[in-house]
Amino acid sequence: MRSLALSLVLLMPFSIFAQAPVSTSYWSNTAIGGHDTTAYYQSELERPARLVEGNKHFSVQWNGADWHFASQASADKFAMNPSLYVPSYNGFCANALSLGEGKIRTDGSVWEFFDDTLYLFYAERGRQRWLNGDWHQYKAQADNAWQAIVSE
Incomplete structure (x- = not known):
């Protein structure tokens, strides 16, 4: 039975296991230049005048890339539901x-x-x-x- 399951897995197309690619830097696996993607979603009044840089100490691994955040709270927000912020x-x-x-x-x-x-x-x-x-x-x-x- 175990060998049958393994055979079925080996016969499946590799695309089933593939993830959609993420825009990362040429030199690292950091997504979108290391910017905090949750910060884009702040209201117009709350949004800072400049981009919010993420910090590698507040990082979440998602879809094969490292997403950096300005705070643990932002990292946690992303980790709870990445699809809202990607x-x-x-x-x-x-x-x-x-x-x-x-x-x-x-x-x-x-x-x-x-x-x-x-x-x-x-x-x-x-x-x-x-x-x-x-x-x-x-x-x-x-x-x-x-x-x-x-x-x-």
Whole structure:
């Protein structure tokens, strides 16, 4: 019986076990440039004028990446429900995906909310394209590209 179960596991496609990739730095496994992803979700009045840097001492391992936070409270908030705080496309550039350019890493410094959803961009130019263009269409294109990446 045990060998049958092992055989079935070995026959399953590897994609079942694969996780969607996360935008990490080239030199480490740190997600979105080490920024505290929970801080983006503070209200406009509470949100600081600058990005909130995470601290490696307040780190959560999720989806194969290290997510850093400014405090233990932020790390705990993320750990309770990461899906509430992870940026769309796990932090890869939304604009690049919408243009068919694939997974372009971001550092979390260029971002925007569309319909209460966080999107990260490689550069301000991509963010401006979404702000000044048809972001609904761009989102649909990025969603299709991301689905193709995740299902590989």
